[in-house]
Amino acid sequence: MQRVKFTINGKEVEVPVGSTILQAAEMVGIDIPRLCYDPDLSPLGACRLCVVEVKGNRLLPASCVTPVTEGMEVQTESPAVIEARKTILELLIANHPLDCMTCDKMGDCRLADYCYRYNVKESPFTGDQHDYAIDDSNPFIIRDLNKCILCGACVRACEEMTGQDNLSYLYRGFDRKATTAADVPYIESDCVFCGQCVAVCPTGALIEKSMSGQARRWDIDKVRTTCPFCGTGCNFDLAVKDGKVIGVLSAEDAPVNGRMLCVKGRFGWDFIYNERRLTTPLIKKNGQFVEASWDEAYDLIAEKLNGIKDQYGPDSFAALSSARCTNEENYLVQKFTRAHMGTNNVDHCART
Amino acid sequence: MxxxxxxxxxxxxxxxxxxxxxxxxxxxxxxxxxxxxxxxxxxxxxxxxxxxxxxxxxxxxxxxxxxxxxxxxxxxxxxxxxxxxxxxxxxxxxxxxxxxxxxxxxxxxxxxxxxxxxxxxxxxxxxxxxxxxxxxxxxxxxxxxxxxxxxxxxxxxxxxxxxxxxxxxxxxxxxxxRGQNNVQGACDMGALPNVYPGYQAVTNDEIRQKFEQSWGVSLPAKVGLKIPEMFEAAHEGKVKAMYILGENPVLTDPNSNHIRAALEKLDFLVVQELFLSETAEYADVILPAASFAECNGTFTNTERRVQRVRQAIEPIPGQANWQTICQMSTKLGYPMEYEHPSDIWNEMASLTPSMAGINYQRLENSSLQWPCPTEDHPGTPYLHKGKFTRGLGLFQPSDHIPAGEMPDKEYPFLLSTGRILFHYNVTTPYSEGIASVWDKEMAEIHPEDAEKLGLVTGQQVKIQSRRGEVISAVKVTDRVQPGMVWMSFHYAATPTNALTSDALDPVTGTGEYKVCAVRIEKIPEVAHA
Missing domain, CATH: 3.40.228.10 (Dimethylsulfoxide Reductase, domain 2)
Structure with missing residues (x-):
């Protein structure tokens, strides 16, 4: 691969030809702030927060869309750059609710992170503020466009990840909005509720409804696991607070799916808390199920299964194992069937 | 794949x-x-x-x-x-x-x-x-x-x-x-009537001896029954007892009335389940199951990729499924003692050459695709490089085999079935959010047929086959061809598989869910005065 040499913050480095300044900076461990840039999406260069100073260029180019050239000299935190970033952040928060103390995204909000980094507390700019109604139309996603910074990550995720093309920009100027066709609530749109838009949103504009009011982001334990629905094998993190699952979060290093999930994987997990879950063994007595202890259940199973095996032979027993259960559980079921019951009558729904 | x-x-x-x-x-x-x-x-x-x-x-x-x-x-x-x-x-x-x-x-x-x-x-x-x-x-x-x-x-x-x-x-x-999250793995683990883990044949003496030695018992050499054969044998009174873990054949197997009758005939049925499913209703004993969020283990996806499942919360029934199976087996007289699911995996891997190189340490921060015969093997992303498993690839030509049941005068519509995005088989109806939006079957029917039958989207119809009948709402759409009706099988209120045909593939015993003949009858709406 061809490489190109340039200087960043006074340090000479070599990166592959075609790298943007932002990518090159990442390669050498320099963190350039970014809001609209997302490694999984096409570059947009819209938020301008990633601007840098390039010697000989009187403008401050956006590093996410500017390729490195031979001999380029880049400063990522020069006074001019810092001043520009502060102004951008001040403009952004001029029309952004500063209700961070109750915002569900606090702790995982890049806008707040950068305001902290550049000590932007309030905005000198005054003017109109949006007063959009919150889209609470569906069971999965809360959409508060008052918190939208128009980075367009949701629009690109809908188009480039899922390919659903359900989101785009509507209106002009101050009224510009990243929204559905005809600006209808999600539930009335062509949304398939994959939640990719939520996964890429850098602010609190799009959040998981199940997690709202449940936990500060830093109090959430993440448990990496594999989706229990189809055979694709998506990985995600179960968000756990106080021993309870409150949601699903994308895991960018998931081998098969990256941050992509579908409606079932991201939002279908709540079957685990359905009130109809069975919690104790049940034994049928006179046609009615009666709660029993584990030992009572095992004793009855032992008596009946061993009795039937003794009376009618091993092949009078059959087991159905499960394509929804783990490998380990399946191994045990076939081992039990073969080793104890003495029959190969074991199957599962692969064929049905 | x-x-x-x-x-x-x-x-x-x-x-x-x-x-x-x-x-x-x-x-x-x-x-x-x-x-x-x-x-x-x-x-x-x-x-x-x-x-x-x-x-x-x-x-x-x-x-x-x-x-x-x-x-x-x-x-x-x-x-x-x-x-x-x-x-x-x-x-x-x-x-x-x-x-x-x-x-x-x-x-x-x-x-x-x-x-x-x-x-x-x-x-x-x-x-x-x-x-x-x-x-x-x-x-x-x-x-x-x-x-x-x-x-x-x-x-x-x-x-x-x-x-x-x-x-x-x-x-x-x-x-x-592959359909379900771990249908690949369930096959790989030998939850099949003819093979042990890793597709090792139960009829092969050498292999059987290997498992006999490890498990400390003598093992049957005769191939067991496939699902449809099990239910047939239950009908005939030959299979007397069953244990069903995490499956709901009453909703998911073809010609479900036949399945119900078979379950009725059993002397004893144990079901291990999350919910009191339609199948569990027939049980004599129900053991409560733990969900994926409550268990440690592994799933294997459609590309043979083994990945970890991790326990996030305490098991709602008090213990994980592997513990229940072990306790049950021990109580029945065959002790099973493991400290952790990784011990179960290790035992399996020690008997299964194609997975011998996979262990929980290697899976901690990554995943592996089998075949993976040794601990330094990187796994196998794609198969058949340079050579097929059997050596040369065998062309096996086939002539056209018409479906087991085609529409006729009496049952003029062709019913085909499948999944929809918002549901996965019969678990997601228990998700409150999903069930609140996608709450009922919407049988797809072509506009031409809808017009003939006087149907509009949302109307209720009775759909009948030679095996059963269900009530469903319809959705008028040109996604289907004229003469065809398409339904999912996710809803207990519309158990589509009461209709489907149990014409089986002779090799796999898979039912012909994709083609059967039905008739459709409009249910007259109650007239309002």
Whole structure:
């Protein structure tokens, strides 16, 4: 691969030809702030927060869309750059609710992170503020466009990840909005509720409804696991607070799916808390199920299964194992069937 | 899948989809297919229904249900006639080519067009495109296998891929997308009547002795019963007792009234389940099960990738499923003692050469695709490089096998079934959010038929087959062909499988969920005064 040499913050480095300044900076461990840039999406260069100073260029180019050239000299935190970033952040928060103390995204909000980094507390700019109604139309996603910074990550995720093309920009100027066709609530749109838009949103504009009011982001334990629905094998993190699952979060290093999930994987997990879950063994007595202890259940199973095996032979027993259960559980079921019951009558729904 | 999912976006130049509705049944794979099509890869969709991916496709072959073999034979006929086959691949890596040639000779495009409903022009175009593209992948799902001729359908797909040399390289291959999260793993673990873990035959003396030694018992050499045979044997009184873990055949197996009757006849039924399912209702003892969030273990996905499942919360019934199975077995007189699911995995791996190199340490921060015979083996992303498992690839030509039951005067509609995006089999109806939005069956019916029957979207109908009847709402849509009705099987209130046919593939015992005959009757609405 061809490489190109340039200087960043006074340090000479070599990166592959075609790298943007932002990518090159990442390669050498320099963190350039970014809001609209997302490694999984096409570059947009819209938020301008990633601007840098390039010697000989009187403008401050956006590093996410500017390729490195031979001999380029880049400063990522020069006074001019810092001043520009502060102004951008001040403009952004001029029309952004500063209700961070109750915002569900606090702790995982890049806008707040950068305001902290550049000590932007309030905005000198005054003017109109949006007063959009919150889209609470569906069971999965809360959409508060008052918190939208128009980075367009949701629009690109809908188009480039899922390919659903359900989101785009509507209106002009101050009224510009990243929204559905005809600006209808999600539930009335062509949304398939994959939640990719939520996964890429850098602010609190799009959040998981199940997690709202449940936990500060830093109090959430993440448990990496594999989706229990189809055979694709998506990985995600179960968000756990106080021993309870409150949601699903994308895991960018998931081998098969990256941050992509579908409606079932991201939002279908709540079957685990359905009130109809069975919690104790049940034994049928006179046609009615009666709660029993584990030992009572095992004793009855032992008596009946061993009795039937003794009376009618091993092949009078059959087991159905499960394509929804783990490998380990399946191994045990076939081992039990073969080793104890003495029959190969074991199957599962692969064929049905 | 012979090849990994990542090659959809990274490698392939053409995707041929046959009997697979990926954006709904395997959404992430479907989304990746869309991405690939939009970056310029060609897409051919063969499906009787106008599935979402038709919008991305270069060709949509809207075949009549149950005519996959004539279609595939027709494509091979053209490829051979025009000399587009991969002559080197056929010569070096396959056998029985002459027999294939002889069979597909009888499928000229005009005849195939008549059988399938696809234009001669499209048959030529698709045959040339597939054969002339260097890296082409074929994807199929239950639209291929859930037929009386499912095995023959699959063989015909393999014939097409071998004929054109589309195997054993990145970006090529035959990719069946497995249904459930761990259907691959359940097979791999030997939850099958003929094999131990790793597809080691129970009839092989040497292998059986290996398991006998490890498990400390003598083991039966006779192949066991497949699911449909189990229920048949229960009917006949030969199978007296069953243990069912995490399956709900009453909703998911074909001709479900027959299944119900079989369960009734059992002397004793143990069901281990999350919910009091329709199947659990028949149990004598129910053991409460733990969900995926409550268990440690592994799942194996459709590309043979073994990945960790991690316990996030305490098991709601108080213990994990593996513990319940071990306690039950121990109580019955066969002790099973493990400290952790990793011990179970290790025991399995020690007996299974194709997975011997996989362990929980290696899975901690990554995943591995089997075959993975040793601990320093990186896993196997794609199969059949340079050589097939059996040596030479065997062409197994097939003639057209019509569906077991076709529409007639009495039952004039063809019913086909499948999954929808928002549900997964019979678990998601227990998700409050999902069930609140997608709460009932909406049987798809073509506008022409709807007009004849006087139906509009949302209206209730009675759908009857020779085996049963259900009530459903309808959705009027041109996604289906005239004469066809399409339903999912997710809803307990509309148990679609009361209708489906238990005509079985003779090899796999898979039911013909994709084709049966039904009639539709409008339910008169109650008149309001």
């Amino acid at each position: 012979t090849n990994p999912i990542s090659e959809i976006t990274d490698e392939t130049e053409l995707m041929l989809l046959i009997g697979t509705n990926a954006t709904e049944a395997h959404p992430i794979i479907g989304y990746k297919m869309r991405q690939a099509a939009r970056r310029g890869a060609k897409m051919i969709v063969c499906d009787p229904r106008r599935i979402d991916l038709v919008d991305e496709a270069d060709y949509w072959l809207q075949l009549k249900p149950g005519t996959d073999i004539p279609l595939l034979n027709g494509l091979m006929h053209i490829i051979i006639k025009e000399g587009l086959e991969d002559k080197n691949f056929v010569a070096e890596r396959t056998e029985n080519y002459e027999a294939l040639k002889e069979t597909v000779q009888n499928y000229p495009p005009e005849y195939v067009s008549e059988l399938t409903g696809i234009s001669v022009e499209d048959l030529y175009a698709v045959a040339r495109l597939y054969a002339n593209t260097d890296k082409a992948m074929i994807f199929y799902t239950l639209g291929i296998t859930e037929h009386i001729c499912g095995t023959r359908n699959v063989m015909s797909i393999a014939n097409l891929a071998m004929l054109t040399g589309h195997l054993g390289r990145p970006g090529t291959g035959v990719c069946p997308m």
